[in-house]
Amino acid sequence: MDNPKLQIPPIIHALTEGSPALQHQTLDTYFTPDASFSHPLCAVPSFSHLHVPFIGDINSRWVLWMVYRWYKILSPRIVLEVDCSEFNPESALLFLRIRQIFSLFLLPFYAPTVHLTTVLTLVPAPAESEFTGLAKRKYLIQRQEDFYQSNEVVKFFWPGGTKVVSLFRWIATVVCIFGAVVLAPVTWVEQWWFERVEGRKGGRLGPGKEADGWGYAGKRLVNGEGRGLEG
Structure with a gap:
């Protein structure tokens, strides 16, 4: 990516809505081989080479591909929108505000809209310009972190769980008021x-x-x- 803010929405759509082959191609093109992933329900540590019997040498990017494949198996139909993206070149962080309709195949009539914030850590990667032959600064994704509010993450597996979590959050607010007064x-x-x-x-x-x-x-x-x- 040479313009992360403009190029990231199609990349996110390819990872979440694309075919397994497109997911693989997107990861190989825009992620580092040792890319890591953090999610409230899943994590992929960063590593470069690991030999697995019957599979061969793998890296964390390959594991991340498996995560995205399982994600598509769980929800064959995903509708996703990137509402906002901002890139800070000084820290090389790309911030995204995302909403997605997640349709769990085990619950065909349950399709919640889930909101999250994604933070991508980018690293520069030199690439030869096709026209000038000069090195051109591009960015690769080294780490992906998905952040969900507690009432959002339960939407993945608990229909109606948002109301329960919201109730506990309101109770916590009352406890804060009581503690501050006492x-x-x-x-x-x-x-x-x-x-x-x-x-x-x-x-x-x-x-x-x-x-x-x-x-x-x-x-x-x-x-x-x-x-x-x-x-």
Whole structure:
């Protein structure tokens, strides 16, 4: 890929909606041989060469191909859309917001829409330009990480599970409120500490000055340069 942001949607579609041969070709073209994969329900560690009896030498990219093949077996019909893609060239990270309709073959009438965020770690790979013969910077995918909210990941295997998980999340929110109210004195002590101790370290307190509550931690929030939030 020489333009990851524009080229990644067709690659994702080929991996999720394409034939086994197209999946294999896509992985060989755009993934490194030692590519790794992380998913709440599956993981592929990075390795280059491993000899397996009756199969031969394999690498982690081959294992990732098996994962995508099994993914297609579980859901023969997948409808996927890449809603957003952003590439950070400094960190070589490509961020994707994806939604997909996953149709589990064991439950033919159950086809939930699942939302996820995918982070791809890219590495530069030199490629000879067909027209100039000069080296041209391209990117390969070295790692794929799929992130799901808890109420999204249960959609893969638990019809109605979203309501149960959402209930537990709301209960956790109530617990947060209860704990914050009951243990309010802890917050008061923490605030006092920032105003009286950390504030003095940051040089904010002195004769005729009042603590603003930000203290030293507040200074570090702006670009890590030690400037106050007020600019």
